[in-house]
Amino acid sequence: MKTPKFLLPVAAAGVLALTLSACGGGGGGTTAGADAEQGLDGRGPITYVQGKDNNNVVRPVIEKWNAAHPNEKVTFKEQTDQADQQHDDLVQNFQAKNANYDVVSVDVVWTAEFAAKGWLQPLKDKMALDTSAMLKPTVDAASYKGTLYAVPKDSDGGMLYYRKDLVPTPPKTWDEMMSMCSIAKENNIGCFAGQYSKYEGLTVNTAEAINSTGGSVLDADGKPNLNTPEAKAGLGNLVTAYANGNIPKEGITFQEEQGRQAFQDGKLLFHRNWPYMYSLATTEGSSKVKDVLGLAALPGIDGPGASTLGGHSVGVSVYSKNKATAVDFLKFITTEETQRFYATQGSLAPVLSALYDDQELVAKLPYLPVLKTSIENAVPRPVTPFYPAVTKAIQENAYAAIKGEKTVDAALSDMQKSIESASAGQ
């Protein structure tokens, strides 16, 4: 008992538990459920799963639905506000074939993965929905291999925030914006910044740069397509701007909030960010740019650049038993009335094209016309079931390129090879 040997099994068990416990939920694997056809006509109570409802828009919508459908009540299962955790929670419940996760909110970048795993019910035939009134890029982002797997719920796109007091007319192209950087120098502030810290935001910004010069990360077949002059020009724009100081050196540490802070403190001439920043920059007491905040579409080669699409779609789990109710609820979420409520109450960008020209809404959310241009020109982030690997490949190599540790050519070719390897499976 009192020999060192006694410790070994204990240490072994303890250490193994610590390192492996995270993987306990694995197992299962993936089967395109043959019993998935079940429940297409099923009606009854369902559960709606979504991340944290920060602006209290989900509960009122559900209450309204429940009042009208006493026999098909919707229960709200609220997840955390961390996208990664929401993703992992959905994966676990899909793997467990949980029939209680009927309707789920999916980030635009998860759609392909969930569809390819066979977890989302294709929205066709009996489950078909009309998406003609919706912005096309949002519908594309919710589709996989030409089939709709989820219906767009809210959208998001990047916009260019600028200082009206220093720049009378906003730049239309990237080169024009770079030429205006002398204004920033005269005023002793940084010129332009997006999000270049090594995280999901860097994928967004890199994809925007590449798409804006006419390149694309993946081609129509989902194969990487990065060894192109267009992609080189796109990533090259960011690399050159960082090297010559047009993007300030602290930009490499920026996520959304750090960039917003810098812009609000008056330290940036141009800033790429999401619409959420608008109300904060115009109302926060500490904001020094309240009255001089300008908004424009992202700059491209000869016109608006290609924003990366954000937002969420709503899909139906193949394991749901009440799919008929679920699809009705999907329709309910995308009615003009609900979409208007999402926009006014939650500042969520609508997916219905008509609402962007709605006078009443524009009065409330003045950025809508700019955002419409942004989303109409938006390109979904690479639609691929290997998204987690693709985004890592982009981040890793774009980060090295921007910091000057790698040439643009080497970074793009490594990106290409990494994505090829990830898609080759194991």
Added chain:
Amino acid sequence: MATELGPTPVKEPASGGTPIHHGPKGVGEDNAIASQGKWAAWLLAPTIVALAIVIVYPIISAIVMSFQKDAGLDPVTGLFTEGGPAGLSNYTNWIFQQCAAPGGGTVACPPGTLGSQFWSATGTTFYFTIVTVTLETILGFWMAIIMARTFRGRSLVRAAVLVPWAIPTAVTAQLWLFIFAFEGIGNKLFNTTILWTGSENPARWAVIIADTWKTTPFMALLILAGLQMIPADVYEAAKVDGASAWQRFRMITLPLVKPALMVAILFRTLDALRMFDLPYILTEGSNNTTTLSILVVNQLRQGFNSAAALSTITFIIIFIVAFIFVRFLGANVVEQQTGAGKGKK
């Protein structure tokens, strides 16, 4: 304090209780002991079942998974299909940094894949472990010696020292993230413009500073517990013999506190080898701060089976380190307890 130091004294009566069986006993006591043993088995059963469910099952499940291929995509249907048995390939792919090649077979992992980061992550993990544990041991020892003295407000100091340890790591990381921001207080205070989370050495030191700040108190308290078990008369005798302060420290304090110190270092080392939250929140693993645990979590999102293999490799690495400590460096919880028991009596 109670939770961290608790196990050491609590285990003592448990292990001290067993010798009763070996003690001298009368013939009539045999039956009583046999039924006692049955009772004991019944009373222990729930714990063993619970341990089997929460520890044994996940471990075996993970090991089984690690010999399965990750799901691959069927190019025709666009749906994922089961990968089938993988043999040892998940393991060899990590160790030799091999990734799947587009046409089948494997190639050296291109930069940007997780597979290309195995050895750098291993190196980073050990770098963090060695630097943080060394710093924490030195600072912790120093703090323990101060706290062992009698002075006004000693209990206040002891309680205050615990504050960093009491804050959850995720919160610590978030606080340090603010401090290390470009416009943060770190740069303001020293009038520097260091990109703490944006360049390699500062990023690594940001993690080391935050980790040392957080866990030195743990070290200090474990060492303090060891220091307090050294009887004062030993020092007095040494003083009478004319030993200098340095000699007293080297010849008395160090050898006598060694068992406690080794256990403290062992705990901290095992903890540091699985470091995750601090670098994950501070730097997201950029600038060579990706530890093995971060790599496992990233891989988890790309394929469970390969992640299971990686976590098994991580386990083996940590196990080897623990083994070396216990076997060769004399970090021995049990003997240390016996010593402690004798000291008290």
